[in-house]
Amino acid sequence: MDGSPVQGLGDRPIKREPPSDTNSSGSGYLYRRSLPVDLPTSPTGLAILQSAYQHTRTQENLAPSRSLPPIEIMDFGGPTYDPTSHSWLRSYMVLDDGSIVGTKKENAIFALGDYKHDGGRQVLKALGTITPAxxxxxxxxxxxxxxxxxxxxxxxxxxxxxxxxxxxxxxxxxxxxxxxxxxxxxxxxxxxxxxxxxxxxxxxxxxxxxxxxxxxxxxxxxxxxxxxxxxxxxxxxxxxxxxxxxxxxxxxxxxxxxxxxxxxxxxxxxxxxxxxxxxxxKNSQLSSAAADNPSTIDCKVFDKSFSAYYSCGDSRVDDMNDLLRLQRAKQENCVTKFEMMVKERLRVGQEADDDCNKIQPPIFEEVFHPNIRSIAFGHLAGLGGWNAPDQHAATVLRYHNIPGFAGCSGGMVGYLEIRQNPTPEGLVLPEVVVRIVGIFKGEKGSANTLVAFTQRGVYGIIKC
CATH class of the missing domain: 2.40.10 (Thrombin, subunit H)
Structure with missing residues (x-):
């Protein structure tokens, strides 16, 4: 390919304007700078970053106003609540060797299984081979x-x-x-x-x-x-x-x-x-599974999808260019964008009755590690439905609940499956492999989104 901006990765020139109804994430690096932190030297030394706010804030302080209609905030949904596990999802630091920094309890939270057993070790090993990419x-x-x-x-x-x-x-x-x-x-x-x-x-x-x-x-x-x-x-x-x-x-x-x-x-x-x-x-690890039928992904060996990225730091609501959102933030007495996102998610939870308001909402530093390589987990299936991709399209929009924030745009989104490998001796040995199905895009409604690769998109990316 010659890299022309008017020729798509599919098999026809792109003449349409890109969709503008989906908010996306990223930031200018002139104002999104985080404070230096002490990084742990091993997976056993998980460091919870110091918060700029007191974690003892009460549920009443965070309660959103019911009189305000819900709006799409910006960037991503920010905090993500999982009704299945009754917990707020978070991201995990990934060290240079691919190891995920977390405690035993947290390993259980994101369902990697018992890391002392072979299955759990295979999952962690498979993720460790690709996250440094x-x-x-x-x-x-x-x-x-x-x-x-x-x-x-x-x-x-x-x-x-x-x-x-x-x-x-x-x-x-x-x-x-x-x-x-x-x-x-x-x-x-x-x-x-x-x-x-x-x-x-x-x-x-x-x-x-x-x-x-x-x-x-x-x-x-x-x-x-x-x-x-x-x-x-x-x-x-x-x-x-x-x-x-x-x-x-x-x-x-x-x-x-x-x-x-x-x-x-x-x-x-x-x-x-x-x-x-x-x-x-590897090229062979690219997959069109999320575009073809995302409901099949959560039926794999590991029932969650993941994304690896570098989030930006939280910032004050005063930095928002959107006057409507700035006015909403002032009405809600929000100081930062993430705090505004928490209140919006609580409002959505009240309407959906998903009990998120019964669990203490997280602070920013409990969910994201700004400017640090991280991995987060969530689900693709059952969110927003799905439509068959255009036969000429390189990607199609899909929904998920993997937590994300400004800076996460473009991060890989993938899942794990078991591949059966035959041996010369006639045996079949199972192997956990990673498939990359798309990239993190942004927020739409109450869910986050990704652009999922179609088969034509996979072919176009490989041939580029």
Whole structure:
């Protein structure tokens, strides 16, 4: 593929505009910075991050106003309540060796089974082979031709120079795929303020290395960069780590494919980048199961789906650009976006009578590990129904209840199944394998969403 933004990953050019009714996640890295934390050195040392709020808040303090109609908040559903286990779902830190940080009790909560038994060990081992493939991508957005600014010179509608002061940045999650391809969400173009057609084209040209960078080799000339470090909250870690003894798992990348309707973007290492990631998803692990029939996924060996990502930190409601949501936050006396999400989820629970208001709601740091590689679990089946995908489409929208927040867009979504492996001796040995079915998208209604790969989408991604 040539990476043209108008040619989809399916078998026909995309002429429609991408859907705009689904809120998606991500953030500008100019204001979503988390406080430094002490990371545990082993799975037995789970560190609960210190909260900015008292955990002793009463149920009455968090009770939402029944007089306010429900609205879609932003980013994702944030806190997710599971009526089956009567618990609020959370994410878990994933160390560089793929091990999931959690206590024995928490292992039981997300149903990995008894980790002392062979079945539980196989599940943990299978997840450990793929979670280090998760990455966080920092992407430069070009606004050099904003109507309020004097545009730089151009030739054949390609900018001949760039102004660093006219560049913004966004952050998303994603994963490395065989062939050194980094797969993420294409809606990174829409995470901050909307782009004009000229700004969108300039951004794509810049990310494809069609137009020159400003003031090379200045760090601010970064186009797109993927970090697979355990903790990543600064795009300039690449420069600071290069002078240390630690070889950073951070890579400069270039855009090679963008399908806005399918919501898939693919990057590869930039031509000047000599290092390569050490862990990736195999092509054979991509699956169209969630697009074909998501109800079959929760019937597999492990009855939950998962997503690996890097969430951003919580932020104040004052940062919201949407005046309606800001007004709602003020009415609800919410200080942060996550707190507003909790109240909205409690309101939904009251209407659905799912007893979520009887369980103490979590605080942000109990659910997410901002800017740290994490994994979370949930279900796909039975949420929002499902429709057969268009035969030409590369992806289809599906619903799930895996917890997510800003920054999780593009994170891999998958499940586990048992593969029967015949041996030369005539035996059949079972093996737990991971299938990746799509990427985290955003929020719609009371559920979270993913873009699920169709068979055509799987083929297009592999051939890219």
């Amino acid at each position: 998760a990455g966080k991508i920092y992407i430069t957005i070009c606004r050099c031709r904003h109507p309020s600014r004097r545009a730089p010179p151009s030739h054949n509608d390609v900018l001949l120079s760039h102004d660093n002061d006219c560049h913004d940045g966004v952050e998303c999650s994603g994963f490395w795929l065989e062939g050194y391809k980094f797969v993420t969400a294409a809606h990174f173009l829409n995470l901050n303020k909307s782009l004009s057609p000229e700004e969108k084209k300039d951004t794509i040209d810049f990310l494809k290395y069609i137009s020159p960078a400003p003031q090379l080799p200045s760090p601010s000339a970064m186009r797109a960069r993927v970090s697979c470090e355990l903790h990543s909250d600064d795009k300039h870690d690449y420069e600071t780590m290069r002078i240390s003894e630690h070889e950073p798992a951070i890579y400069d990348v270039r855009l090679v494919e963008l399908d806005e309707f399918a919501d898939i973007a693919i990057f590869k290492p930039a031509l000047h980048e000599t290092r390569r990631p050490k862990t990736w998803i």
